[in-house]
Amino acid sequence: MGNDGGSIPRRIELVKEKQKEVKINPDLERIAAWFYCALSKQPLQTPIVACRLGKLYNQDAIIEYLLDKNAYGDGDKICSHISSPKDTVKLTLTPNPSYDESKSIKDSTTMGHLDKEMKSQFICPISMKEMNGKHRFVYLDSCGCVFAELSLKEIKSKECVSCGKPFESENVIVINPNKEELDGMKAVMKAKKVKAKAEKKAKKAAKQEDGSEKEKKRKRDSVSPSKSNLAPPTKKSNISSSAAAAVMGKVAQELAEKEKGKEMSQAVKSIYAKKEVKGNYLTMGTFNRYAS
Secondary structure, three states: OOOOOOOOOOHHHHOOOOOOOOOOOHHHHHHHHHHEOOOOOOEOOOOEEEEOOOOEEEHHHHHHHHHOOOOOOOHHHHOOOOOOHHHEEEOEOEEOOOOOHHHHHHHHOOOOOOOOOOOOOEEOOOOOOEOOOOOOEEEEOOOOEEEEHHHHHHOOOOEOOOOOOEOOHHHEEEOOOOHHHHHHHHHHHHHHHHHHHHHHHHHHHHHHHHHHHHHHHHHHHHHHHHHHHHOOOOHHHHHHHHHHHHHHHHHHHHHHHHHHHOOOOHHHHHHHOOOOOOOOOOOOOHHHHHHO
8 A cells, every 4th residue: 555665655645735726717707708698608699688697698598497497407506596587688789890700600619719819799889899808898777788887987978878768877787797796786686676575565565455445435435325315405406406396397387288279189089088888788799789
């Protein structure tokens, strides 16, 4: 086993040293974050969505993950905070006019080859800077428009320069933030979820209360007619009823006078005229009536 004269052990076999941290090439990290989907590890293709933590995804991959949580092995570690499509925002990206799709396909097959810089598909609509990770980019969760952070700060307006929708500072989300920013964004995301849940609960309670008030009002309205029938008539109703009675009486009198003036026809008179009856009901047969 060593030290018996048969072999000479090395120092690494006798002394345990602390393992050195594996350093990842920062350029590889940058390319993976800005050119590839964080979930499927496939090249980013429109439509592209972003979560509240600033990660970029292909929308198809997110839908597939929501339908089947086991579709991707590390999905629960990467996007466990995404439980519905509402947890993501569809990005409105500005195409890069100098982007060549045929060259990008060749570059995507050699992601570790850094001799040639990969061309980004998208740029900032204000400064025309490429969205390749060398410049900080942000998106607005109110509309999904994407800008370079410095360019957006230079514009003092609180309306999106691309679509015109208003936004606040809390609507600005950093894309692919650093570790310190990521921790703060996680805390903000949790606070927003708690606030949204509380608002939803309060809205539901208010709706139920409103429904109960409407039910009570409906019951009161259904009971009120019977009470109104028993209640003594007011002065106004007396006046209106007496006026209506006077009008109706006058109309009836005029109709009666018109009827008196009309002369009845002979057919009507024959119906109401008194007839002389001979015999009784025993002798009033058909033969006797005709015979007489």
